[in-house]
């Protein structure tokens with residue numbers, strides 16, 4: 001096995017694919033882009049644990065695997081606990097230099113595996129946890145999750161007469177994770193791969209629990225053309241609905257600069273899950289105004305932590 005120890009200062013990108021081509025993700029899948037990008041930085045010397053969800057399903061149809069590295073799948077709700085066990089086994093065996101990377105979708109991380117995730121963070125286990133956030137239970141038919149944004153139509157919050165989609169707000173999991181006082185927490189987007197890769201590099205260089213949450217548009221669940229995935233991801237950041245930041249323990253939070261924010265309408269209009277908000281009704285306009293207020297608050301919050309950001313994308 002080649003030594004692929006990561007130099008956190010290096011900006012090199014490996015050209016070998018850890019997530020092998022030929023997997024069965026939908027064309028334009030944001031999650032596939034995210035995890036492929038992450039794994040190119042992580043390299044081959046790793047043990048990966050994934051929760052049940054699209055990623056596990058499209059990378060391991062019966063009899064096949066797209067994982068070019070040791071990979072464990074157990075359940076929807078226990079990837080962090082399994083990863084904790086793998087980290088403990090490596091420690092027991094005295095195997096250093098093999099990072100453990102656990103990966104779960106938003107349903108698994110925000111909802112059903114939240115207890116296991118919180119336990120892993122609280123115990124200080126040496127695991128990098130990556131949440132790919134496609135804002136719903138996509139694998140099982142586009143149900144709402146705690147990460148689904150306010151106003152979105154899903155199969156369990158369908159927009160119809162008298163219903164404007166999800167009436168609850170998106171859970172801020174990254175901030176909840178931050179409250180566990182762990183060494184590294186970051187949010188990222190597939191639209192900003194250099195930023196994402198730099199964050200993975202920084203996280204790999206730190207010991208203890210680390211958390212990176214990546215915003216990953218889903219063409220089928222959100223309703224847009226597969227060619228639009230990255231544009232939609234970028235609009236999400238540029239309108240302020242997807243705040244991108246990182247926090248290392250004992251250092252100020254750094255946010256990605258959004259220089260000329262676009263109105264949330266540009267982001268919402270591009271996706272069928274929000275199309276009911278544009279039916280000309282006063283209710284639709286009211287919900288869009290509320291969503292704009294969420295984006296404004298995020299942008300204000302991020303501008304307060306721009307000093308020393310050292311980032312220029314946005």
Ligand SMILES: Cc1ncc(C[n+]2csc(CCOP(=O)(O)OP(=O)(O)O)c2C)c(N)n1
Nearest residue numbers: 052053054076105106107108136137138139
């Ligand atoms: C205990 C349990 N409940 C429900 C399921 C069915 N299930 C499998 S994957 C999934 C949704 C996964 O959602 P998410 O974590 O967001 O990942 P995505 O499918 O979006 O990739 C559900 C409900 C299950 N496998 N186990």
